Amino acid sequence: MAADPLSRVFAALADPTRRDMVARLTLADATVNELAAPYDISLQAVSKHVRVLEEAGLVSRSRSAQRRPVHLEAEVFDLMTKWLERYRRAAEERYRRLDDVLASMPDGVTPTLPTDDSPTPPEGGARP
Amino acid sequence: MAADPLSRVFAALADPTRRDMVARLTLADATVNELAAPYDISLQAVSKHVRVLEEAGLVSRSRSAQRRPVHLEAEVFDLMTKWLERYRRAAEERYRRLDDVLASMPDGVTPTLPTDDSPTPPEGGARP
């Protein structure tokens, strides 16, 4: 199976059904049956989805009678947030730098293109 | 191809090679060849990865001579951050609530659950 935690989390959330489950689990824990209700796929398919979420560390299951209530875990969200925040900030910074360049430029002038073997200063696309 | 934007973004980031590319693109734009350098996979494979990132809106390409410099886009990170933040907060809140319940509980007492209207008899963890 796919090695690292981050990959598993992202992969788990790449499915809309699974994201919907996560959304509903923020409101309350739920059994597999409850989770399955809104979708018209088999119970087994839902069970598989839950398993994927579990292996990604996004949810945990306990046992209460025959039920296996599914519970959303917060920790992994922190992991993601941390990863995301780092790159979001970097990307935004570069974005802002680009804005500065554009702002200081007379209308419609194509910037002198930097040779890209240098640490590439921004250049590029018409931003909406 | 897979419908919604969020799914595409998560799927794109579920691959460690692609995440590494994103990381490097926060430092500077890069050509496909430059991106390919560190990995020992074919150039075509790298090209495919870039395509996936592009279709997810994480990256854009302009044209400069034969080169197609790859540029990191910030916007999609905001989309993700927004999604994430919403659920992270919710998950954390529920987590804290559980802590409160546990803290205010004499040892071994079955909690009268703050039963949110939901049919969820949640029940904490210590199940052998």
Add this chain to the structure above:
DNA sequence: CTCGTTCTCAACCGGTTGGTTGAGCAATGA
């Protein structure tokens, strides 16, 4: 025009994924 460089398209392959159906375990209520 021809050559080299950069990159993409197309076809293919093995493994994974999202779904199915069928069988079956485990706990409870009767």
Add this chain to the structure above:
DNA sequence: TCATTGCTCAACCAACCGGTTGAGAACGAG
């Protein structure tokens, strides 16, 4: 004890994914 409820395991299938190789488009330099 036994049927019911809640869920999982196993086998299977079509579609997709990450990788390969081979061919070739687009562009700039001589």
